[in-house]
Each structure stands twice: as structure tokens, then as C-alpha cells.
Amino acid sequence: MRRKLPTYLVLTPFAIVLAFPFYWMLVTMFKEDLDLYSADNVPYVYNPLQWTFWESATTKHVTFIFEETNYPTWLLNTFFVGAAVVAITLVFALPAGYALARLAGRWGQSAGIGIFLVYLVPPTLLFLPMSRLIVELGRLPGIDDDRGLQNSLWALILVYPSFTIPFATWLLMGFFKTIPQELEDAALIDGCSRIQALLRIVFPISLPGILTVVIFAFALCVNEFIYAFTMISSSEARTVSTGVPNDLIRGDVFFWQSLMAATFIPSIVLALLYNSFLDRFIKGFTGGAFR
Amino acid sequence: MEAGTARFEPGSRRWRRAFESRRVLAPALIVPAVVFMVLVVGVPFGWAIYLSLTDAVGGSLSGNWVGFDNFITAWGDDNFQKALRNTLIFTFASQAIVLVCAAVVSHYLVRDFRGKWFLRLLIILPWAAPVSLATIGWLWIFDSLFSVINWTLGHALGLVDTADPPQWLGRPNLALMAVIVVHAWRILPFAVVIFIAGLASIPSEVDDAAKIDGATGIKKLLYVTLPLQLPIALVALLFGIVFTAADFTVVYVLTQGGPFNSTQMLTTWSFQIGINSGSLGEGAAISLYLFPLLAVVSIVMLLFARRAQVS
Numbered sequence: 001m002r003r004k005l006p007t008y009l010v011l012t013p014f015a016i017v018l019a020f021p022f023y024w025m026l027v028t029m030f031k032e033d034l035d036l037y038s039a040d041n042v043p044y045v046y047n048p049l050q051w052t053f054w055e056s057a058t059t060k061h062v063t064f065i066f067e068e069t070n071y072p073t074w075l076l077n078t079f080f081v082g083a084a085v086v087a088i089t090l091v092f093a094l095p096a097g098y099a100l101a102r103l104a105g106r107w108g109q110s111a112g113i114g115i116f117l118v119y120l121v122p123p124t125l126l127f128l129p130m131s132r133l134i135v136e137l138g139r140l141p142g143i144d145d146d147r148g149l150q151n152s153l154w155a156l157i158l159v160y161p162s163f164t165i166p167f168a169t170w171l172l173m174g175f176f177k178t179i180p181q182e183l184e185d186a187a188l189i190d191g192c193s194r195i196q197a198l199l200r201i202v203f204p205i206s207l208p209g210i211l212t213v214v215i216f217a218f219a220l221c222v223n224e225f226i227y228a229f230t231m232i233s234s235s236e237a238r239t240v241s242t243g244v245p246n247d248l249i250r251g252d253v254f255f256w257q258s259l260m261a262a263t264f265i266p267s268i269v270l271a272l273l274y275n276s277f278l279d280r281f282i283k284g285f286t287g288g289a290f291r
Numbered sequence: 292m293e294a295g296t297a298r299f300e301p302g303s304r305r306w307r308r309a310f311e312s313r314r315v316l317a318p319a320l321i322v323p324a325v326v327f328m329v330l331v332v333g334v335p336f337g338w339a340i341y342l343s344l345t346d347a348v349g350g351s352l353s354g355n356w357v358g359f360d361n362f363i364t365a366w367g368d369d370n371f372q373k374a375l376r377n378t379l380i381f382t383f384a385s386q387a388i389v390l391v392c393a394a395v396v397s398h399y400l401v402r403d404f405r406g407k408w409f410l411r412l413l414i415i416l417p418w419a420a421p422v423s424l425a426t427i428g429w430l431w432i433f434d435s436l437f438s439v440i441n442w443t444l445g446h447a448l449g450l451v452d453t454a455d456p457p458q459w460l461g462r463p464n465l466a467l468m469a470v471i472v473v474h475a476w477r478i479l480p481f482a483v484v485i486f487i488a489g490l491a492s493i494p495s496e497v498d499d500a501a502k503i504d505g506a507t508g509i510k511k512l513l514y515v516t517l518p519l520q521l522p523i524a525l526v527a528l529l530f531g532i533v534f535t536a537a538d539f540t541v542v543y544v545l546t547q548g549g550p551f552n553s554t555q556m557l558t559t560w561s562f563q564i565g566i567n568s569g570s571l572g573e574g575a576a577i578s579l580y581l582f583p584l585l586a587v588v589s590i591v592m593l594l595f596a597r598r599a600q601v602s
Binding site for chain 2 (some may be wrong): 004005006008009010011012014015016017018019021022024027028036037039040055072079092093095096098099100103104109111113115117118120121123124126127128129130131132133136158159161162165166169194219222223225226231240241242245249256259260262263264266267268270271272273274275278281282285286
């Protein structure tokens with residue numbers, strides 16, 4: 001126990017600082033206006049307005065965003081875009097990741113790093129032409145004028161794989177490298193074709209790795225801001241990452257409790273997912289780079 | 292049905308045999324991803340370069356050729372100079388914080404201990420939360436009237452004047468500091484994760500050898516762990532530089548480049564010029580000033596990858 005003490009002494013302050021904004025969101029979202037906007041109250045806790053402290057907490061600001069704003073729509077939009085992008089990503093990245101890990105010998109490593117470098121091309125370098133290209137694509141014959149690509153979730157679904165595919169290919173390459181070659185060789189000797197071996201042996205074994213890629217690619221989509229910000233202007237078609245800062249903040253009028261509820265909920269869900277899949281993420285990440 | 296399969300048998304068998312050979316199968320599996328990448332990254336990138344050399348304005352995808360005029364005009368603007376300087380300060384200051392803290396945190400977090408799951412959850416929260424949403428949390432922390440920092444400093448500790456507390460996002464230097472801190476806060480968990488990945492890849496024989504040679508505690512950290520961690524620190528740094536220099540969200544949500552353009556970055560300035568002012572060409576040129584930085588980072592990464600391959 002005494003040997004563990006430094007670990008706690010070092011990590012606890014870091015954890016407190018890093019998690020503090022989320023504690024702050026959690027406390028704020030259930031506060032009454034009178035409690036929140038009074039400089040005499042201790043802001044870290046609920047200050048009793050009535051006789052008991054639980055009467056000073058309220059869920060009305062949380063229910064407000066679900067009932068009176070487009071927040072539920074944004075959540076659905078985000079989910080829809082994320083799911084579609086993850087599906088597209090897997091279609092391209094699964095074969096590519098496998099081929100880079102197993103089939104393409106020496107140049108496979110270089111190609112893998114090449115694909116990964118694409119991940120480092122930032123959206124901030126591409127958003128100007130990208131947003132214009134999407135508008136132009138929307139004018140192509142066959143695409144309804146009123147519901148062109150601009151302002152459509154399909155624009156995001158088309159664009160987001162540009163960063164999820166390189167990311168996913170790299171991770172999957174790492175996962176596939178950790179699978180023993182012998183398993184596949186055995187399947188090939190038993191008369192499977194390579195594709196069959198891939199579908200029946202490699203993919204099922206890699207399922208935890210694939211799931212990890214699904215989670216992190218989905219999270220990248222939830223995180224994305226600048227494309228969604230420049231391509232989508234109607235409130236109904238926003239994702240949660242642009243809807244909350246653009247439409248829940250109106251001028252100088254902040255309704256902080258609702259805002260904090262809107263930011264806390266997606267954050268904690270993603271953090272729980274990340275934490276559960278973190279060990280696998282680390283395995284895939286290093287598997288691709290260092291064998 | 293039977294006859295049909297039989298008739299197509301020879302063709303499909305040849306097709307299938309071709310798929311057995313690595314020479315055919317490997318490109319067949321990789322090419323779709325590469326083609327998609329070229330279409331959604333290569334084409335817009337090429338277009339950005341083209342736009343930067345034209346006088347294109349908002350609402351069009353082309354313009355008249357103006358050579359390097361946009362780059363020259365942009366460079367001559369005071370706000371651009373400020374944005375360039377800010378981007379460098381922002382990137383290197385936040386990465387310095389991140390590297391030091393990540394080295395410390397990862398050193399301890401890689402061990403096993405009771406309550407690790409929960410502590411790790413708290414530590415990775417800033418990285419897992421959607422950037423724009425987490426930044427709104429900071430907007431509230433830095434609020435001009437009800438900042439919890441000011442309450443703590445003023446009401447609880449009496450360190451600042453409660454009547455005139457620091458305006459974290461309203462004063463140029465404070466605002467720049469604020470975006471640096473928030474971004475470091477956000478990147479730190481990611482760097483920790485990369486560091487842990489690096490530590491995990493150090494073979495356990497090294498640990499044993501260090502133990503036999505009597506290297507423990509600080510000595511082990513200095514002479515064994517840190518040198519072995521250097522390559523992975525480089526990876527974390529390169530990632531950090533790219534993600535920070537190219538960040539738009541944190542700065543835009545916190546300050547929108549203000550007050551008085553004091554937190555303007557190349558990214559927000561290119562947005563301001565390219566979208567808000569509608570000078571598509573100049574906006575593209577401004578964002579392309581980021582490219583040399585990113586190219587250097589990529590080259591270092593490639594060199595590093597080749598070295599890792601050789602050893």
C-alpha cells in the first residue's frame with residue numbers, strides 16, 4: 001500500500017484538474033437560477049433556497065433542452081451521421097487494413113504510414129474548397145434543388161470518411177498484425193480461399209479490435225466541428241457539436257444550466273465508452289507502428 | 292441453377308485463383324481506400340492550392356489567376372502577422388505543458404492500482420468529450436460575471452478584487468493564455484494515452500535488467516524509462532503540433548479570435564477572410580501557410596518511421 005501512495009498523490013490532482021469542468025457542468029445543470037446567479041452562494045454545491053437542499057436542485061433545465069429545443073434532433077442527426085460514416089469506413093478500411101498488415105510486404109509499411117499521414121491533413125486546410133465543392137455537387141442534375149447537399153446530413157456523410165478511413169485503416173492494420181499468421185495458414189490448408197479465411201477466421205477473431213475502431217471512428221464524427229459548421233446552416237440539420245454552440249447560445253443570453261446539460265450528457269457517454277475500450281485502442285495503435 | 296453455376300465455373304475459378312495471389316489481392320483490397328482518399332482529400336487539397344492562386348470570391352469555385360498575390364496580400368496584413376505569431380505561441384506553449392504533464396501522468400497511470408478505472412475515466416474525459424461542447428464548459432468557467440475561478444480567488448481566498456475580477460476572455464493576454472490552457476487540457480489525455488502505448492511496448496526484459504543493475508525510482512526513470520520513451524514522446528509531440536496548429540474549434544468557441552484579434556490563429560483568420568469576408572482565394576492562401584509546418588512534421592514522422600523499421 002505504501003508503494004502505491006505516490007501514484008495516488010500524483011494522479012489525483014491531475015484527475016481533479018482534468019475532470020473539473022465536467023464536475024462543474026454536472027453541478028450547474030441542476031441549479032435554480034437564484035442559486036446560480038448569486039455571488040454570495042458557494043458555487044461548488046447546492047445552496048438551500050428553501051428548508052432543504054434537495055428543493056434547491058431542479059431538473060427543469062435538463063428537460064427543457066429535450067422538450068423545447070432541437071437538441072433531440074441534433075442527437076439523432078449525430079447518431080445517424082456517425083453510424084453511416086462508420087459503415088462506409090469499415091467497407092474501405094477493413095480490406096485495406098488487412099492487406100497492409102498481411103499481404104503487402106515491405107511497401108505495406110510505407111503505404112500504411114502514407115495513409116496515416118492523410119489523417120494528419122487537417123480539415124482546417126480543406127474546409128474552404130470542401131464547403132464550396134459540396135454546394136456545387138448539390139447543383140448537379142438529379143439532386144433536388146431545395147434539398148441540395150448543402151444543409152444535408154449527406155454532405156457530412158460524404159466528407160467525414162476523409163479522416164475516419166485513414167485513422168481506422170491504421171488501427172485495423174495494428175489489430176490484424178497481432179493475430180497469429182498460423183490461424184490463417186491452417187484455414188488455407190483446410191481449403192479456404194483467402195477471402196473465406198478473412199471472413200470466417202480473421203474478422204471474427206478481430207471483432208474486439210473492430211468494435212474499438214467503430215467506437216473511436218464514431219467519436220471522431222461526433223467531435224467534428226468545422227465541416228459541420230461551414231456546410232450546415234439550418235438548425236434542424238445540425239449535429240450536436242455545432243447545434244449546441246450555435247443555437248443554444250443566443251447572443252449574450254446564456255442559459256447555463258441547459259447548456260451544461262447539453263454538453264455533459266454526450267461527454268460522459270463518450271468517456272465511458274473510451275475508458276472501456278482504451279486498452280484495445282492502445283494495442284491497435286502500437287501494433288501498427290512497433291511490432 | 293446448377294447448370295448456371297457450371298457454365299460460369301471456369302471464369303469464376305480463374306477469377307478466384309487470381310484473388311489467391313498476393314500480387315492481385317493486396318492492391319485489390321487497398322486501392323478502393325486509396326481512391327476514396329484521393330477523391331475526398333486530394334481533390335479538395337488541390338483545389339485549395341488552385342483557389343489560393345486566384346481571386347475567387349464566396350459563391351464560386353474559380354476565379355482569375357493572380358499568382359502569389361493572395362499570399363503577399365495576406366502576409367502584409369497586421370492581423371495575419373498576429374495570427375501567425377499566435378499560432379506558434381499557441382502550439383508550442385500548449386505542447387510544452389502537455390509533454391511535461393503527459394510524461395508524469397503516464398509514468399504512474401501505466402501501473403496497476405485500486406481505483407485505476409475511475410481515475411483513468413476522469414483523466415481521459417477532456418479527450419473523450421466533443422471539443423466544441425467541452426469548450427462551452429470552459430466558457431462558463433471563464434464567465435465574465437460568474438466565473439468559478441474568480442469566485443474562488445476573490446470570495447474564498449481574497450486574492451483578487453471581487454468588484455473588478457480578471458476578465459479571462461476579455462483581456463488580450465489573458466485570453467491567449469486561456470486558449471492555450473484549454474487546448475493543453477484537451478490534448479493532455481491523448482498524449483498520456485500515446486505515452487502509455489509507448490511504455491507498454493517496452494519489453495519487460497528491460498525492466499528486469501534495470502532491476503538487476505540496481506536502477507530503481509528516479510534513476511530508472513532518468514536512465515531507462517525516459518530514453519526509451521523518447522521516440523513515443525516524439526510521436527505524441529508531432530500529433531500534438533498538428534492538432535494544435537490546425538485547431539479551429541477551441542479558439543472559435545472561446546473567443547472567436549477576439550478580443551481585438553488577440554487570439555486570432557491562422558485557422559480562425561482564414562475562416563474570417565474566406566467565409567465571413569468572402570475572399571475565398573485569400574482565405575485559402577492563409578490556411579495554406581499552415582502547410583510548411585505540417586509538411587515538416589510529416590517528414591520527421593516518415594524519417595522516424597523508417598528508423599523504427601530498421602532497428
